[in-house]
Each structure stands twice: as C-alpha cells, then as structure tokens.
Amino acid sequence: xEALRLGSELVPTAGSWQHTADIACFTxxxxxxxxxxxxxxxxxxxxxxxxxxxxxxxxxxAATRATVVRSIDPGGEEVPANLLRxxxxxxxxxxxxxxxxxxxxxxxxxxxxPGALFSMTxxxxxxxxxxxxxxxxxxxxxxxxxxxxxxxxxxxEGSTVTLVVDPEVRDSSGTELTEGAHRxxxxxxxxxxxxxxxxxDVRWPNPGxxxxxxxxxxxxxxALVRRCLSLVDECGHPVAxxxxxxxxxxxxxxxxxxxxxxxxxxxxxxxxxxxxxxxRRVFDRDLQRAGGDDRVDASSIVLNPDGRVERR
Amino acid sequence: MSLATVSTLQSAGPLLIVVPDxxxxxxxxxxxxxxxxxxxxxxxxxxxxxTTAIEVRVDRLGAKLASLLGVEHDDVLIRGMxxxxxxxxxxxxxxxxxxxxxxxxxxxxxxDSGLSIVELDELPAxxxxxxxAPAPDDERQDALLDGSDEASQPFEIRGVxxxxxxxxxxxxxxxxxxxxxxxxxxxxMSNEEFSSRLRRVRYPFDxxxxxxxxxxxxVDHGRYETESPIRALTSFDGxxxxxxxxTCTPVVHFSLxxxxxxxxxxxxxxxxxxxxxxxxxxxxxxxxxxxxxLVSNTRHPLLKIPxxxxxxxxxxxxxxxDPGASLGVPRENLDHxxxxxxxxxxxxxxxxxxxxxxDVNLRTLxxxxx
Numbered sequence: 001x002e003a004l005r006l007g008s009e010l011v012p013t014a015g016s017w018q019h020t021a022d023i024a025c026f027t028x029x030x031x032x033x034x035x036x037x038x039x040x041x042x043x044x045x046x047x048x049x050x051x052x053x054x055x056x057x058x059x060x061x062a063a064t065r066a067t068v069v070r071s072i073d074p075g076g077e078e079v080p081a082n083l084l085r086x087x088x089x090x091x092x093x094x095x096x097x098x099x100x101x102x103x104x105x106x107x108x109x110x111x112x113x114p115g116a117l118f119s120m121t122x123x124x125x126x127x128x129x130x131x132x133x134x135x136x137x138x139x140x141x142x143x144x145x146x147x148x149x150x151x152x153x154x155x156x157e158g159s160t161v162t163l164v165v166d167p168e169v170r171d172s173s174g175t176e177l178t179e180g181a182h183r184x185x186x187x188x189x190x191x192x193x194x195x196x197x198x199x200x201d202v203r204w205p206n207p208g209x210x211x212x213x214x215x216x217x218x219x220x221x222x223a224l225v226r227r228c229l230s231l232v233d234e235c236g237h238p239v240a241x242x243x244x245x246x247x248x249x250x251x252x253x254x255x256x257x258x259x260x261x262x263x264x265x266x267x268x269x270x271x272x273x274x275x276x277x278x279x280r281r282v283f284d285r286d287l288q289r290a291g292g293d294d295r296v297d298a299s300s301i302v303l304n305p306d307g308r309v310e311r312r
Numbered sequence: 313m314s315l316a317t318v319s320t321l322q323s324a325g326p327l328l329i330v331v332p333d334x335x336x337x338x339x340x341x342x343x344x345x346x347x348x349x350x351x352x353x354x355x356x357x358x359x360x361x362x363t364t365a366i367e368v369r370v371d372r373l374g375a376k377l378a379s380l381l382g383v384e385h386d387d388v389l390i391r392g393m394x395x396x397x398x399x400x401x402x403x404x405x406x407x408x409x410x411x412x413x414x415x416x417x418x419x420x421x422x423x424d425s426g427l428s429i430v431e432l433d434e435l436p437a438x439x440x441x442x443x444x445a446p447a448p449d450d451e452r453q454d455a456l457l458d459g460s461d462e463a464s465q466p467f468e469i470r471g472v473x474x475x476x477x478x479x480x481x482x483x484x485x486x487x488x489x490x491x492x493x494x495x496x497x498x499x500x501m502s503n504e505e506f507s508s509r510l511r512r513v514r515y516p517f518d519x520x521x522x523x524x525x526x527x528x529x530x531v532d533h534g535r536y537e538t539e540s541p542i543r544a545l546t547s548f549d550g551x552x553x554x555x556x557x558x559t560c561t562p563v564v565h566f567s568l569x570x571x572x573x574x575x576x577x578x579x580x581x582x583x584x585x586x587x588x589x590x591x592x593x594x595x596x597x598x599x600x601x602x603x604x605x606l607v608s609n610t611r612h613p614l615l616k617i618p619x620x621x622x623x624x625x626x627x628x629x630x631x632x633x634d635p636g637a638s639l640g641v642p643r644e645n646l647d648h649x650x651x652x653x654x655x656x657x658x659x660x661x662x663x664x665x666x667x668x669x670x671d672v673n674l675r676t677l678x679x680x681x682x
Contacts, residue, residue, distance in 0.1 A: 013382040
C-alpha cells in the first residue's frame with residue numbers, strides 16, 4: 001500500500017500475470033507476508049493515473065506467546081569490569097533483527113548505560129538461533145583506544161549493572177516473548193591475565209568417584225567451555241560422556257560413558273574467560289609491562305592425570 | 313571447509329562481483345555471503361553489456377524495494393551491495409520479511425534505474441562452507457536434563473537415562489568480501505571467540521580449494537596489542553596489500569606477502585577513526601590523478617583518506633593520552649550524511665546507499681564531490 005505514494009515511479013510487486021478470457025490471475029514471486037496490505041490497481045494507458053480496483057489485507061497469523069528467556073550468562077553474581085560479552089538463551093528458535101534496541105544495560109538507578117553495548121549488526125546467533133551473544137563495546141574496553149580514553153570503560157568496578165531483555169524480542173514465528181528478563185551483576189576488578197589451565201584444580205575419576213571435576217581459576221565463557229574442553233583417549237579422540245557446568249561456569253564435571261582408561265583433558269587454547277582473555281593471550285596486551293606479551297602459541301594444552309602439562 | 317551442494321540462499325549478507333581470470337568468456341561472478349548458513353555462494357552471472365552510463369540513481373529505494381518484494385517498508389533491510397564492473401548495474405542483497413517468513417533476495421538495479429529480482433536458483437552456482445563440520449569421532453555430549461532442547465536425545469549412562477544434546481559448534485558470520493590478488497578474501501566474526509581471522513579462498517571453488525586462515529593482530533599506539541574482527545576491507549596498492557577497518561575503529565594495513573599459511577600476522581595501524589563508531593564500507597577512488605579511500609561509518613561522517621599517506625604513515629606509537637598523540641593519516645570529513653553501503657562504480661564514481669528523509673536512496677557520488 002505504501003507503494004501507491006510512489007505515484008508515477010510505482011514499482012509493481014514481483015510476480016506473473018495469467019490472462020484467460022475475462023480473468024486475470026496474479027501469482028506473486030514471493031509468498032505474502034502477514035501484516036501486509038496489497039492494492040490491485042489499473043490504468044488505461046501510460047499517461048493515465050492509476051485506479052484502485054481492490055485491496056487485499058494479509059492478516060498477521062494469530063500466535064500465542066510461548067517463548068521465554070531461559071538463561072542469561074554470565075551466570076554468577078559478579079562480573080569483571082572488563083567483561084566482554086553477555087549471552088541470552090531462549091526457549092525456542094528466534095527471528096533475527098528484533099533484538100537490537102530491546103536489550104539494554106542499566107545502572108543501579110535504572111538508567112541505560114550509554115554506549116555500553118556493541119551495535120548488533122549483524123546479530124550474533126548460534127546455529128540453532130537460540131543463543132544471542134551481546135558484546136560490550138570493545139573499543140571502550142580496550143585500553144589505549146580513543147573510545148576508552150574519551151568515554152571510559154562501560155563498566156565501573158564497585159557499581160551494579162542489570163542486563164535487561166525486553167519482551168519485544170521476537171521468536172521465529174514473529175511472536176514476542178511471554179515476558180522480559182533481567183539479571184543484575186556486581187562489577188568486580190578487571191581481569192587482565194591469561195586463563196591458565198596449570199592453575200586449575202583437577203580431580204580425576206577414580207573407582208570411588210567416576211567423574212572428572214575441574215575447578216577453573218576463574219569463571220569462563222559458558223559456550224566456549226562446551227566447545228573447547230574434552231576428555232580424550234590415547235589417540236586424541238574425544239571420549240563419550242556427559243558434561244555439566246555449574247551456574248557461574250567455574251566448575252566443569254564430566255561423567256565418561258565408559259570405565260576409566262588412559263584419558264587426559266584437552267583444552268583448546270581459544271577458551272576465553274568473561275573478559276575475553278584466552279588460554280592463548282590476554283584480551284589487550286600491555287607490551288610495556290614485563291611479561292605483557294606473554295602468549296601461548298600452541299593450539300591445545302593437555303592436562304595429564306600425573307600432573308604433566310603438554311602444549312600441542 | 314569444503315565444496316558443497318548449493319541450495320537456495322538463506323540469509324542476505326555482503327556481496328561482491330568480480331571477473332576472475334579463470335572465468336569462461338570473462339563472465340562475472342556474484343559472490344553472496346549466506347550469513348546465517350556460514351557459507352559463500354558463487355553465482356555465474358549471464359553476460360551483461362558495457363554501458364556508457366556513469367550514474368545510477370534510485371530515489372526512495374526503500375519504498376520501491378518494499379513494493380517489488382511485496383512487504384511493508386520496515387520489512388526490507390539492505391545487507392550488502394556490489395557493482396557490476398562491465399554493465400555498471402548495482403546488485404543489492406536484501407532481507408525480506410521477518411522470522412520464519414524471512415527470505416533473502418538479490419535485487420539488480422539496471423543502468424536505467426529499473427529494479428528486478430535476480431533469480432539466483434536459475435544460475436550456475438557453487439558454494440564454500442566457512443565452518444568446520446562436526447568431527448565424526450566427537451562423541452562428547454552436553455547434559456540438558458530437562459529434555460526441552462529439540463536437539464536433545466535420550467542417552468543412557470550407567471543405567472540412568474538423560475536427555476542430552478551434542479556439543480554445539482561455533483557459528484561464523486561474514487562482515488565483508490574482497491577480491492585481492494586473484495583470490496576471494498573473507499572477513500568475519502564468530503558468535504563465540506572474539507578473534508580476527510581472515511580467510512583467503514581460491515576460486516573456482518573446486519573441493520581442493522583450501523582456505524588459508526590467518527590471525528590478524530594490530531598494535532595500537534605502541535603499547536596495547538589486540539585482535540578483533542575485521543568489519544570492512546579493500547584491496548590496496550595494486551592488490552599487494554589489504555586495508556582493513558576494525559570493529560574497534562582502527563584502520564590497519566597488511567601486506568599480502570605476509571598473509572601466507574596459518575599463523576599470526578601483525579598489521580600496521582595507520583589511523584583511528586574515533587569513538588562509538590563502526591565502519592560500514594571502505595572503497596578506493598581516484599581524484600585528480602591521486603588515489604583516496606572513502607570510509608562510511610555508523611556514527612561518524614563519511615571520511616576521505618589520501619592513499620599516499622598510508623604508505624608514509626608509521627605505526628601509531630604514541631599513547632593516546634600523551635601530548636602529541638596522533639590519530640594517524642590525515643582524513644577529511646565529507647558532507648554526505650547518511651551514507652551506509654558503498655561500492656565503486658569505476659575509479660571515479662562511488663555508488664552509495666544514503667539514508668535521507670526517512671527513506672534510503674541510491675546515489676552515485678562522482679570524484680569531484682568527494
């Protein structure tokens with residue numbers, strides 16, 4: 001309908017016309033979208049103005065709100081002042097494009113923290129389109145960059161912030177959430193060291209407790225823990241089993257599906273903490289500080305039950 | 313990463329049109345980043361004749377795209393743009409509709425400014441997958457004890473049945489495509505790790521075309537070394553270099569010679585574009601025999617950078633807080649507000665999508681106004 005305002009520059013909707021006797025049949029190139037109004041117009045010749053013959057309203061499909069926010073990460077109560085990302089998991093497949101403007105970071109007074117969140121174009125969804133990753137403005141987190149110097153970091157140690165997800169975020173059927181969600185955090189000190197598996201407390205399975213329990217040196221990024229940690233056999237193949245991660249992503253438990261064997265824990269060095277520091281490197285390295293360029297070039301680190309740490 | 317069977321484009325992303333040396337009859341190839349499917353599709357376009365037209369202009373492009381695609385105005389989103397090097401027609405990748413009804417369409421704007429749908433499924437096509445497939449021997453499982461995940465399956469462990477799902481894999485997305493040194497260069501981001509990886513992919517995709525991924529670091533102001541995803545990039549210095557703009561504002565130069573094999577490459581930061589801003593597109597053009605680069609931004613004005621200054625610009629090695637700190641190469645703010653997507657029409661004309669008066673317009677900016 002809006003197209004009618006284009007007047008002489010009108011662009012017809014893509015599709016094909018079939019004329020039989022006194023019937024004209026239009027087959028649209030694309031299926032109609034709910035909530036759209038169409039006009040059928042005609043004119044005698046190119047010089048005449050258009051005359052409206054009919055209107056077709058395609059109603060929006062009536063949908064019941066059923067999708068909810070299942071969790072917001074980080075899952076702990078405190079986040080580092082240089083926190084890099086939040087992630088929001090939903091109960092159903094989501095649409096794209098509605099999250100921008102409907103996810104906010106608010107201070108303790110309820111006011112938006114201006115410029116804290118990274119513009120979400122494109123939005124970062126996982127393959128199942130259930131988990132949305134939201135970055136804090138990296139230019140403000142990274143020391144030495146102009147946004148950091150001019151506007152300061154988005155989070156200030158000692159303050160309280162709340163991530164708010166509005167109910168207007170839409171699922172893949174175009175329906176809004178049943179309700180919004182929020183999670184409040186205390187802002188702790190910045191983290192500027194590599195994630196160091198050598199400092200993890202690892203309890204290997206034994207006949208009395210057939211679970212591997214790993215207590216990290218700090219809370220880690222939940223999605224990356226799921227991808228970057230694996231128990232492997234002598235040939236380096238991942239061992240089948242069931243893993244769980246506690247609420248603040250600092251204790252990982254793995255129950256192997258078969259009996260204890262000569263296994264070891266393999267860590268992909270891309271594994272990151274909440275501030276984007278990985279096993280490989282610190283998020284922003286201060287090259288003027290002694291050890292500031294400390295970096296692990298190996299693609300994986302292997303922890304052995306006898307305490308040996310191998311770089312591969 | 314492998315050759316794959318092509319099916320319909322699932323999501324609209326950045327576009328690129330090139331005439332690769334290997335293409336038969338000099339036919340152009342349209343590369344489309346299928347963003348949510350994490351793959352690049354390559355379509356062989358039918359030959360298009362040369363044109364003498366030097367200006368492409370469409371007023372109220374948003375309303376016209378909405379009408380053509382049969383949706384309301386706010387259900388149209390331009391996600392990429394490329395120009396045909398021979399015919400000067402403009403190709404736009406467009407997201408149509410939302411949610412499950414959403415689709416991806418490529419629309420061609422002819423030299424006569426007419427809009428038409430590019431029937432991609434009728435074109436010969438190949439594709440290149442960006443993400444690793446799950447390893448066949450990876451039997452790790454993740455516990456989802458309430459069984460509510462559609463992907464979860466019953467899994468018995470020592471007599472106890474749990475609902476578990478496979479360990480998820482990271483999903484890449486594509487931020488820009490460029491043709492540099494006879495290869496397709498793909499810049500992207502991951503939904504998980506905050507890394508900077510540049511892929512060089514040979515075309516034609518032939519199944520043996522291995523992508524080379526290089527990690528890109530840059531040093532800011534002599535002190536802080538960081539990596540971050542590349543937002544937009546372009547060929548530079550006759551195809552011997554790459555000029556990349558980052559999510560965190562720097563403009564960084566790399567020599568193509570350095571980008572070989574797996575490993576780590578450090579770029580030279582030549583400019584910082586300023587706070588609270590993301591670059592949109594970076595495009596080279598010539599004016600009065602001199603080369604310049606245009607950078608469009610989400611917040612800042614359209615910026616003009618003389619190319620010659622980049623070769624002479626040393627690392628930004630004075631901390632920003634120090635007196636005399638440099639923002640790098642000289643740049644000039646141009647008075648063309650609202651410019652988002654850009655693509656070079658020829659060396660002296662740049663086609664831009666420009667937000668104006670509540671709609672977007674397609675404009676051609678000639679070098680004499682840039």
